[in-house]
Amino acid sequence: MTNPQVYARGFASLTAHTVDPLLNLVRKSRAPRLLDLGCGTGVVTAAALALGADVTAVDSDLDMLEYTARAHPHAAVRLAALPELPFPEGGFDAVAGNFVIQHAPDTPATLAELHRVLRPGGTLALSWWKRDEMPATTLLADAAASVGLPKVPDPPRDFDRYTSPAAFTALLKRSGFSGGAVDTIRWRHRVDLATWWDDVTAAAGPRFAFILEQDAATVERIRQAYLALAAPYAEQGFPVCAHLAHATR
Numbered sequence: 001m002t003n004p005q006v007y008a009r010g011f012a013s014l015t016a017h018t019v020d021p022l023l024n025l026v027r028k029s030r031a032p033r034l035l036d037l038g039c040g041t042g043v044v045t046a047a048a049l050a051l052g053a054d055v056t057a058v059d060s061d062l063d064m065l066e067y068t069a070r071a072h073p074h075a076a077v078r079l080a081a082l083p084e085l086p087f088p089e090g091g092f093d094a095v096a097g098n099f100v101i102q103h104a105p106d107t108p109a110t111l112a113e114l115h116r117v118l119r120p121g122g123t124l125a126l127s128w129w130k131r132d133e134m135p136a137t138t139l140l141a142d143a144a145a146s147v148g149l150p151k152v153p154d155p156p157r158d159f160d161r162y163t164s165p166a167a168f169t170a171l172l173k174r175s176g177f178s179g180g181a182v183d184t185i186r187w188r189h190r191v192d193l194a195t196w197w198d199d200v201t202a203a204a205g206p207r208f209a210f211i212l213e214q215d216a217a218t219v220e221r222i223r224q225a226y227l228a229l230a231a232p233y234a235e236q237g238f239p240v241c242a243h244l245a246h247a248t249r
């Protein structure tokens, strides 16, 4: 469970960057009925509602869903855990999933389900991080290692097999989508480093949960190490890299 308030203040300022490109991709076709997949605190929902879409938002985390429901009462919200979706076939003109596909336990089954709920000609747009170009988060592991903690390997994910643009494009094709492609975008994320540490350790998910499980003195040593390692990014911001997949049913 992620604390939605902490997520909204910190991590959502990072994920918000791809909302416009994502929605531009799905708006290539007329897309009044839009599914926001893994809505979190509703950054995509908010932008899609502002564009006049009829938005349904789903998430597997009840706290996140309740946050979105409260913040965006004009969206329909449903609790749903990928790869399954509680919707009839062909009910959406567009599906936009901002930084959720990497969490789905079965990527091929998830794409098959997204294909099912989209109408013929409907559009799909999905984003995910290029993990090895994300010092804002990877420096957490470096900081922990620098104070002597053993390196904790990233938990394996089904998505690891599809994270490259070539592999994901091939999977889109195998799943029945046409015109599939994956773009790469880079930007700078400018934050106050001390505030970012608080937000990212509290909301970065199971990958970095081990940090806050340490005793208070160790956490403080990791924090100091993180702030030192991140200092070169204080002025210009952290470089960030994400992939954006798009396709048509």
Ligand SMILES: C[S@@+](CC[C@H](N)C(=O)[O-])C[C@H]1O[C@@H](n2cnc3c(N)ncnc32)[C@H](O)[C@@H]1O
Pocket (backbone or CB within 6 Å): 011, 012, 015, 016, 037, 038, 039, 040, 041, 042, 043, 044, 058, 059, 060, 061, 064, 080, 081, 082, 083, 097, 098, 099, 100, 103, 104, 105
């Ligand atoms: C990194 S957050 C992105 C949230 C939001 N889309 C954004 O751009 O800020 C990932 C979201 O996916 C949700 N999620 C994770 N696994 C999921 C699954 N199997 N099915 C549906 N949602 C899932 C999480 O609860 C979380 O809200």
